[in-house]
Amino acid sequence: MSEKPLKILNTQQELDTGSKCNWCPGCGDFGILIALKQAIFELKLDPENVMLVSGIGCGSQAPHLVKVYGFHSLHGRALPVATAMKMANHKMTVIVIGGDGDGYGIGMAHFIHTARRNFDITYIVQNNQVYGLTKGQTSPTSDKGFKTKSTPEGVIEIAIRPLGLSIMAGASFAARGFAGDVMHLKEMIKLGIQHKGFSHIDALQPCVTFNKVNTYQWYQERVYKLEKDPAYDPTNRAMALAKAEEWGDRIAVGVYYKEERPTYNDELPQLANGSLLEQMLATPAGGVDISKTMEHYF
Amino acid sequence: MKSVYEPLTWVVGGEAGYGISTMGASFARICTRAGLFVHGYGEYPSLIRGGHNIASVRVGYEPVTSHGNKIDILLALNKETVDLHLDEMMEHGAVIYDGEAMPWDTSAVQPNLRLVSVPLARLTKELGAERVMRNTVALGASLAVFGFEFSHIEEIMMRTFGKKGPEVIAHNVNVARAGFDYVHTQFAEGFPTPSGAKLPFEKKMHPVEGAPKRVLMSGNEALALGALKAGVKFMAAYPMTPVTSIMLALAGWGTKHGIVMKQTEDEIAAMNMAIGASYMGVRTLTATSGGGFALMTEAIGMAAITETPLVAIEGMRPGPSTGLPTWTDQGDLRFVMHASQGEFPRMVLLPGDITESFEMMLKAYNWADEYQMVVLLVTDKYMGESIHTAEPFKHDDYVINRGPFMTMDEALKVVPGTYKRYEFTANGVSMRAVPGMPNTIHSAATDEHKEDGDLDESSENRIKMVDKRALKLEMLQKNSLAESDGAVLHGPATADLTLVGWGSMKGPIMEAMTVFNAANEAEGKAERVNFLQIKMALPFPSETVTRLLNTAKKTLLVENNATAQMGGIIREHTSIHLENKFLRYDGRPIHSAEILDQISKHL
Missing domain, CATH: 3.40.50.920 (Rossmann fold)
Structure with a gap:
C-alpha cells in the first residue's frame, strides 16, 4: 500500500462531526471529549491515521463525535477489538474510550490482559462511578454504601482501584485526570498517546443525573496534582501502587506510573516487513504459495 | 453381505500420555507413503495421562473414508487394551503384545487369534534406547505382521527423519528393525494361536509401487491450510478440543507467512479480535467448539451489523455444556445457524471431508469479502481430528476476491465528506474503505446506523438497513453460488x-x-x-x-x-x-x- 499524503489540521473544529450528541447538559463526558480533541489537535495527529474505538455506554458515543476513524463496538469489548486493530495495522494511532462499567465491570478480563500485553494504545475510562445509560445502577467503582436504584440499601462490596489493577497487571503508563480540569486531562491524554505502550487514563467525571454524591464540587474539594509533589516518582512502582490505594479525602490526578518496555507489536517478527494490512494487500492475486507447506503432509 | 472392499484395521491402545496418537500418525504416514490409503481415527478420554487411548488406522488400496468396527491387528501396549478390544477382533486377526511385561492368560480367547508376543521392553533396553522408543520397536513388529519388507520401512523412515540427521535416522531404523526382525525370526513358522496351531497372518498388505504422492492430514489441518492459501493474516483463538490444532498450525506458519496468531483470554476476546482485525482490512480467522462459540455469539452480530467480513469455524463435540469433551457429535448445527440476537444474513458451510474443508475455506473468504458477511464453517471432532489420505489439493485456479474494497488510488479521488460506508446499492453491498485510507473517515457502530455510519433509529432507516443486509444473501445465492x-x-x-x-x-x-x-x-x-x-x-x-x-x-x-x-x-x-x-x-x-x-x- 502506498503511503497516503499526510493531513494536518488547521483548527481543532475540523475534528467536529456535527453529529447529534445525547449527553445530559453538564455531563463530565463533554470535558473528556474536549480534552481528547485538543490532544489530537495539539499532537498534530493526522485524523485519517487515528482509530477511535469505544464500547457501549453514554460516553461510548464518542467515535461519532470526533472526525477520525471510529468503531463503536460492544459493551466491554472495545479493548480486544482495538488491540486486534493495532496488530492488523500498527501504523494507526489507536485510542479506546469507554465507561467504568464497560472497562472495569463487564470488560475487566480484557482490561487486565490488555495491560499485560502492552499494546501501544491509549485507553481512556470515563469513570463516573455509576451506570448512566441504564439510568442509575451501581458500578464497580461506586463507593461502599453508595445508594442506587439497584442497591437501595447501599453498595455492599468495596470499590475497585482501577489504577492499582492496571499497574499490577502491567500497564506501562497509568494516569488519572478529572473532567472538571480539561487542560490537565488533555495533558494526561497527550502523554498517554505519546507513550509507547499501554496507557491507561482513568478520567474522573461527575454524572450530573444519577450520581448526586460524586459531584464537581465533591471532586474539586479532593483532587490534587501529583506533579506538584517533588518527592513523587512515577517510575517507582511501589510508590505508584501505594498512591493507587489512596481514595477518599484526597484524590491524586497526574501520572501515577510510567515505564519503558517493548510493546507487544515490537516483539512480533511478523511485522518486520510492514503491517499485516500491507502484507495482505501484497498477497498475490492467486493467494499464498502453499506448495512447500503441502509437501510437509506427503 | 460379502464385501468386495476390505481395508485392514490396525489399532494401537495404551495408557494416555504414552504417544498413542503419535504412533497412529506414524503408522498412517508410512502406509500413505507406501501408496496406500488410510483413515486414522483416535479415541481418548478428557485426561492428559492415565486414561485409555486408542488410535485406529484403516488401510486400503482404494480410498478409505470411514473408521471400522472390527480389528485385524491389535497392538496392545497394556492389558486394558486387550480387555477392552478383544471382542472387536476379526476371527483371523493378530494381537501384538509384550508377553514378558504384560502376562496374559490366553486360554479363553478366540481360538484362531494370532498371538504375537514380542518383548518390547526387553528389546528396547537391550538396544540401550530410551523407554519411549518401545513404540518404535512395536511399530517395526506391526509392520512385519502387516507384511511390509524392511526396505520399505527404512526408506520411509529416512524420509520422515531426514532433517534430523543420519544419527537419528540410524537409531530409529535400528530400533524398528529389532521389532521387525524379532517377528520374522521367532514366528517364521506362523504365529501361535489359542487352539494350538501355528498360523500365518493372511490379510497382509503390500506397498503400491509407483503410486502418486498423496497428502495425509486431519480435517483441521486442511481448514488451516485453506486459510493460509486464502491469505489469512490474523487469527485469535482460545484452545478448545477438537479444534486446537487449527490455531497451532497457523501459529507455526506465523513467522514464515506473516501471520499473527493471538491466543486470547477467552473466546469473547478471540471473536472480537477476529472482527477488529478484519475491519482493518486483513483476512482473519477464529475457531472454537460449542462452548466457546456460545461466548462468541454476541460478537457475531457485531460483524453482521458493521458488515465486517468474518470467517469462523465451529468444531462440534457432544453437549450440552461440557458434555463429552473429547468425543464427536453433530448437535450444534441449529445453534450455529441461529446464534446471536436479531435477524441477519449468514452462511453456514458444511464440509464433508478434508478436500472439501480446504476448498470451502478458500470460498468462505471470498464470499465473506464479496458480501461483507458472516461465514461459519461447521466441522466436528470426527472429521477435524481424524487423518485421511487424499490427492494433493488443487488450488492453481484460486483467485482472491475481496469484493468492493477501495484502493488507495480510488480513495485519493474521493471528495471528503461524501463517502458512505453503508451506501444503499443494487446488491446491498457497499464500497468498503478501511481505516487509514484518505478522504473516507467514517464511524461504524453496533447500533443501527444510516448510510454514513452515524446512529439513526428512525423507522424508515431501520427498514432500509434490515433489507439491505438481507439483500446481500439473496444476491449471493443468485450470483455467486454454483448448484454443487x-x-x-x-x-x-x-x-x-x-x-x-x-x-x-x-x-x-x-x-x-x-x-x-x-x-x-x-x-x-x-x-x-x-x-x-x-x-x-x-x-x-x-x-x-x-x-x-x-x-x-x-x-x-x-x-x-x-x-x-x-x-x-x-x-x-x-x-x-x-x-x-x-x-x-x-x-x-x-x-x-x-x-x-x-x-x-x-x-
Whole structure:
C-alpha cells in the first residue's frame, strides 16, 4: 500500500462531526471529549491515521463525535477489538474510550490482559462511578454504601482501584485526570498517546443525573496534582501502587506510573516487513504459495 | 453381505500420555507413503495421562473414508487394551503384545487369534534406547505382521527423519528393525494361536509401487491450510478440543507467512479480535467448539451489523455444556445457524471431508469479502481430528476476491465528506474503505446506523438497513453460488434408497454406498443406493434438495445427533419429511458397517 499524503489540521473544529450528541447538559463526558480533541489537535495527529474505538455506554458515543476513524463496538469489548486493530495495522494511532462499567465491570478480563500485553494504545475510562445509560445502577467503582436504584440499601462490596489493577497487571503508563480540569486531562491524554505502550487514563467525571454524591464540587474539594509533589516518582512502582490505594479525602490526578518496555507489536517478527494490512494487500492475486507447506503432509 | 472392499484395521491402545496418537500418525504416514490409503481415527478420554487411548488406522488400496468396527491387528501396549478390544477382533486377526511385561492368560480367547508376543521392553533396553522408543520397536513388529519388507520401512523412515540427521535416522531404523526382525525370526513358522496351531497372518498388505504422492492430514489441518492459501493474516483463538490444532498450525506458519496468531483470554476476546482485525482490512480467522462459540455469539452480530467480513469455524463435540469433551457429535448445527440476537444474513458451510474443508475455506473468504458477511464453517471432532489420505489439493485456479474494497488510488479521488460506508446499492453491498485510507473517515457502530455510519433509529432507516443486509444473501445465492456448493448427489442418479447426510457423515455414508453397490453388482442384484450430501445449511439449497428428494424412491437420513436437526431444516425449507432416520448420539461417530446394516433393513 502506498503511503497516503499526510493531513494536518488547521483548527481543532475540523475534528467536529456535527453529529447529534445525547449527553445530559453538564455531563463530565463533554470535558473528556474536549480534552481528547485538543490532544489530537495539539499532537498534530493526522485524523485519517487515528482509530477511535469505544464500547457501549453514554460516553461510548464518542467515535461519532470526533472526525477520525471510529468503531463503536460492544459493551466491554472495545479493548480486544482495538488491540486486534493495532496488530492488523500498527501504523494507526489507536485510542479506546469507554465507561467504568464497560472497562472495569463487564470488560475487566480484557482490561487486565490488555495491560499485560502492552499494546501501544491509549485507553481512556470515563469513570463516573455509576451506570448512566441504564439510568442509575451501581458500578464497580461506586463507593461502599453508595445508594442506587439497584442497591437501595447501599453498595455492599468495596470499590475497585482501577489504577492499582492496571499497574499490577502491567500497564506501562497509568494516569488519572478529572473532567472538571480539561487542560490537565488533555495533558494526561497527550502523554498517554505519546507513550509507547499501554496507557491507561482513568478520567474522573461527575454524572450530573444519577450520581448526586460524586459531584464537581465533591471532586474539586479532593483532587490534587501529583506533579506538584517533588518527592513523587512515577517510575517507582511501589510508590505508584501505594498512591493507587489512596481514595477518599484526597484524590491524586497526574501520572501515577510510567515505564519503558517493548510493546507487544515490537516483539512480533511478523511485522518486520510492514503491517499485516500491507502484507495482505501484497498477497498475490492467486493467494499464498502453499506448495512447500503441502509437501510437509506427503 | 460379502464385501468386495476390505481395508485392514490396525489399532494401537495404551495408557494416555504414552504417544498413542503419535504412533497412529506414524503408522498412517508410512502406509500413505507406501501408496496406500488410510483413515486414522483416535479415541481418548478428557485426561492428559492415565486414561485409555486408542488410535485406529484403516488401510486400503482404494480410498478409505470411514473408521471400522472390527480389528485385524491389535497392538496392545497394556492389558486394558486387550480387555477392552478383544471382542472387536476379526476371527483371523493378530494381537501384538509384550508377553514378558504384560502376562496374559490366553486360554479363553478366540481360538484362531494370532498371538504375537514380542518383548518390547526387553528389546528396547537391550538396544540401550530410551523407554519411549518401545513404540518404535512395536511399530517395526506391526509392520512385519502387516507384511511390509524392511526396505520399505527404512526408506520411509529416512524420509520422515531426514532433517534430523543420519544419527537419528540410524537409531530409529535400528530400533524398528529389532521389532521387525524379532517377528520374522521367532514366528517364521506362523504365529501361535489359542487352539494350538501355528498360523500365518493372511490379510497382509503390500506397498503400491509407483503410486502418486498423496497428502495425509486431519480435517483441521486442511481448514488451516485453506486459510493460509486464502491469505489469512490474523487469527485469535482460545484452545478448545477438537479444534486446537487449527490455531497451532497457523501459529507455526506465523513467522514464515506473516501471520499473527493471538491466543486470547477467552473466546469473547478471540471473536472480537477476529472482527477488529478484519475491519482493518486483513483476512482473519477464529475457531472454537460449542462452548466457546456460545461466548462468541454476541460478537457475531457485531460483524453482521458493521458488515465486517468474518470467517469462523465451529468444531462440534457432544453437549450440552461440557458434555463429552473429547468425543464427536453433530448437535450444534441449529445453534450455529441461529446464534446471536436479531435477524441477519449468514452462511453456514458444511464440509464433508478434508478436500472439501480446504476448498470451502478458500470460498468462505471470498464470499465473506464479496458480501461483507458472516461465514461459519461447521466441522466436528470426527472429521477435524481424524487423518485421511487424499490427492494433493488443487488450488492453481484460486483467485482472491475481496469484493468492493477501495484502493488507495480510488480513495485519493474521493471528495471528503461524501463517502458512505453503508451506501444503499443494487446488491446491498457497499464500497468498503478501511481505516487509514484518505478522504473516507467514517464511524461504524453496533447500533443501527444510516448510510454514513452515524446512529439513526428512525423507522424508515431501520427498514432500509434490515433489507439491505438481507439483500446481500439473496444476491449471493443468485450470483455467486454454483448448484454443487449447496448439495450434491453421489452415486447413481436413480436408486432404490437415497441416503441423506452432511458434514463428517459423508465418509461413512460414501463407503457404505460404494460397498453396497459394488457387492450387489458382483452378485447380480439390481438394488442400488445413492447419497444426497447437504453442503450448506445457510443459504439452504432448497431447489436442489426439493428436486432430488422428490425423485427419490425411499430415503434414509443419517445424522450423528439425537434430534435429526438436518431433517428438521430440510422439512422447514422443502416441506419434505424424511421419515426413516438413523441417528447416533453416544459421542461415537457412525461407521460404514452400521450404515450397511441400515441399508439392508430398509431395502
